[in-house]
Amino acid sequence: MGEFMSEYILGIETSCDETAAAIIKDGKEIISNVVASQIESHKRFGGVVPEIASRHHVEQMTMVLEETFHQAGLEMKDIDAVAVTEGPGLVGALLVGVNAAKGLAYAHQKPLIGVHHIAGHIYANRLEKEFSFPLLALVVSGGHTELILMKEHGAFEIIGETRDDAAGEAYDKVARTLNLAYPGGPKIDQLAHEGKTSIDFPRAWLEECSFDFSFSGLKSAVINTLHNANQKGETIKQEDVAASFQASVVDVLTEKTYQAARQYGVKQVIVAGGVAANKGLRSVMQTKFQSEKEMELLFPPLSLCTDNAAMIAAAGSIAFQQGHRASWDLNANPSLSIEKYATR
Amino acid sequence: MNVLAIDTSNQVLGVAISKDDEIKAEYTANIKRNHSIGLMPAIDHIMKETETTPDQLDRIVIAKGPGSYTGVRIGLATAKTMAWTLSIPIVAVSSLELLAHNVRQQNILISPFFDARRGLVYTGLYENNHDRIFIKKEDQNIKMDQWLEELKSLQQPVVFLSQDIKLHQVIIKEKLGQAASIPSVIDHLPRPGILALLGAQKSPESVHELTPNYIRMVEAEANWLKEQENKQHG
Ligand SMILES: [Zn+2]
Numbered sequence: 001m002g003e004f005m006s007e008y009i010l011g012i013e014t015s016c017d018e019t020a021a022a023i024i025k026d027g028k029e030i031i032s033n034v035v036a037s038q039i040e041s042h043k044r045f046g047g048v049v050p051e052i053a054s055r056h057h058v059e060q061m062t063m064v065l066e067e068t069f070h071q072a073g074l075e076m077k078d079i080d081a082v083a084v085t086e087g088p089g090l091v092g093a094l095l096v097g098v099n100a101a102k103g104l105a106y107a108h109q110k111p112l113i114g115v116h117h118i119a120g121h122i123y124a125n126r127l128e129k130e131f132s133f134p135l136l137a138l139v140v141s142g143g144h145t146e147l148i149l150m151k152e153h154g155a156f157e158i159i160g161e162t163r164d165d166a167a168g169e170a171y172d173k174v175a176r177t178l179n180l181a182y183p184g185g186p187k188i189d190q191l192a193h194e195g196k197t198s199i200d201f202p203r204a205w206l207e208e209c210s211f212d213f214s215f216s217g218l219k220s221a222v223i224n225t226l227h228n229a230n231q232k233g234e235t236i237k238q239e240d241v242a243a244s245f246q247a248s249v250v251d252v253l254t255e256k257t258y259q260a261a262r263q264y265g266v267k268q269v270i271v272a273g274g275v276a277a278n279k280g281l282r283s284v285m286q287t288k289f290q291s292e293k294e295m296e297l298l299f300p301p302l303s304l305c306t307d308n309a310a311m312i313a314a315a316g317s318i319a320f321q322q323g324h325r326a327s328w329d330l331n332a333n334p335s336l337s338i339e340k341y342a343t344r
Numbered sequence: 345m346n347v348l349a350i351d352t353s354n355q356v357l358g359v360a361i362s363k364d365d366e367i368k369a370e371y372t373a374n375i376k377r378n379h380s381i382g383l384m385p386a387i388d389h390i391m392k393e394t395e396t397t398p399d400q401l402d403r404i405v406i407a408k409g410p411g412s413y414t415g416v417r418i419g420l421a422t423a424k425t426m427a428w429t430l431s432i433p434i435v436a437v438s439s440l441e442l443l444a445h446n447v448r449q450q451n452i453l454i455s456p457f458f459d460a461r462r463g464l465v466y467t468g469l470y471e472n473n474h475d476r477i478f479i480k481k482e483d484q485n486i487k488m489d490q491w492l493e494e495l496k497s498l499q500q501p502v503v504f505l506s507q508d509i510k511l512h513q514v515i516i517k518e519k520l521g522q523a524a525s526i527p528s529v530i531d532h533l534p535r536p537g538i539l540a541l542l543g544a545q546k547s548p549e550s551v552h553e554l555t556p557n558y559i560r561m562v563e564a565e566a567n568w569l570k571e572q573e574n575k576q577h578g
Pocket residue numbers: 117121141273274306307
């Protein structure tokens with residue numbers, strides 16, 4: 001009878017400052033999705049304090065799980081496997097999720113599945129639209145800027161990555177220089193729409209044919225420009241700095257993604273991670289890919305751009321189908337690479 | 345009553361299963377390793393040894409610290425989730441109180457402690473009275489020399505228990521002399537079996553509200569609070 005029954009995967013995510021759990025059906029349908037954000041708690045420190053994040057995860061975990069099952073109207077006995085983010089992320093934060101997942105899976109003797117956080121971000125898109133391969137994913141967040149090629153489910157190949165700062169990290173640093181409240185990324189996006197791209201900030205293209213990124217030069221250029229203006233007693237409009245900075249980031253992200261997509265002849269281009277919520281990036285990419293009739297450009301819905309557990313369950317579902325099982329000694333791996341994960 | 349006890353609050357990893365008033369299985373490892381690797385395999389091992397299935401568990405007992413922040417969290421994340429999903433009571437016991445139970449001598453003061461670096465320890469003062477352990481001074485984070493002064497003023501014999509005893513035994517002997525007693529190595533090891541029996545006697549806590557006993561505030565938070573105070577008075 002098994003083959004006609006639906007598959008339910010429970011996902012757990014605690015890699016940074018969101019305590020999240022979700023249940024999805026057949027890898028594609030969200031049944032419940034609960035995220036307890038800690039932003040308010042970390043705001044006063046201007047960034048995530050790892051020890052505080054870990055403490056909150058322990059406090060929130062069972063409540064988040066209870067809400068997840070309550071919303072779904074399901075019980076653990078209905079769940080086929082427990083999927084959890086094993087890395088990358090903050091080690092103390094990851095450990096709470098990993099051990100909670102083990103407790104759940106062990107108590108009900110269910111399979112346990114470790115999931116790579118970035119695989120999760122990519123699979124958030126499968127909750128909207130079925131994948132067609134080959135597929136190129138641009139992953140942009142506070143910790144990541146990567147171009148990942150997927151030839152089939154569960155296969156991840158990095159074809160380009162940042163050599164210094166992640167795009168989201170550059171956003172946060174520029175936001176801090178502009179004295180914008182944490183988290184500054186969305187605020188810059190907002191300001192950018194009110195400003196003009198009047199400052200010509202550098203764009204790091206690196207070597208020809210390289211799909212790697214670099215944002216530290218851009219970040220320094222922004223800081224220097226503000227510093228110099230300040231010394232001369234000039235004022236530059238914050239909106240213009242934001243607009244010019246964002247234009248530079250978006251330009252490089254869009255162009256490199258476009259070149260890579262063409263070179264590998266991909267059928268879909270997926271943008272994933274927190275920066276995928278950026279309106280500037282969305283509109284420039286849409287324009288760029290408009291004429292490509294053979295290529296489909298996909299953005300996750302805004303609610304699935306930031307960290308959540310539905311995406312972990314979605315990636316976990318594929319891993320489950322492919323027969324991956326973690327053993328009871330599963331540990332958190334703060335620097336887990338996606339290529340190593342793909343060949344586990 | 346089938347009880348599963350878990351202690352990952354310090355370097356020692358301990359799990360045990362007790363049935364009614366008997367310890368059925370105990371696993372203790374005293375090695376430097378991430379408890380996330382060792383805990384669930386150890387639980388699985390003793391569950392199988394005692395032919396206990398998870399749904400037969402009636403209660404979970406957890407050592408709630410003080411100790412290693414990460415270690416305590418690994419234990420609590422596991423214990424809380426298991427207790428919640430199995431709908432069984434959870435009982436939390438001070439990691440220091442657990443250690444204090446290693447002393448069988450009657451009517452004596454006990455100072456279990458864990459080294460907390462920079463001359464600090466986590467400790468509390470307990471007393472064995474008619475085979476029961478009572479708390480005399482609550483668990484705290486304190487400079488060892490200051491703690492020893494406090495104990496000295498009591499003018500009573502004190503037993504010291506700790507996996508970190510070697511780091512502090514010179515100063516203990518120096519400050520307390522004959523009043524300090526340091527038992528043999530076996531008594532410094534926390535026993536998960538004792539945790540199971542102890543937890544069977546205590547009243548359960550709310551699973552959602554149970555948190556580790558870190559004792560210490562996060563440094564960033566403490567600094568922030570100090571800053572706010574300075575702003576108000578400055
Ligand atoms: Zn993320």
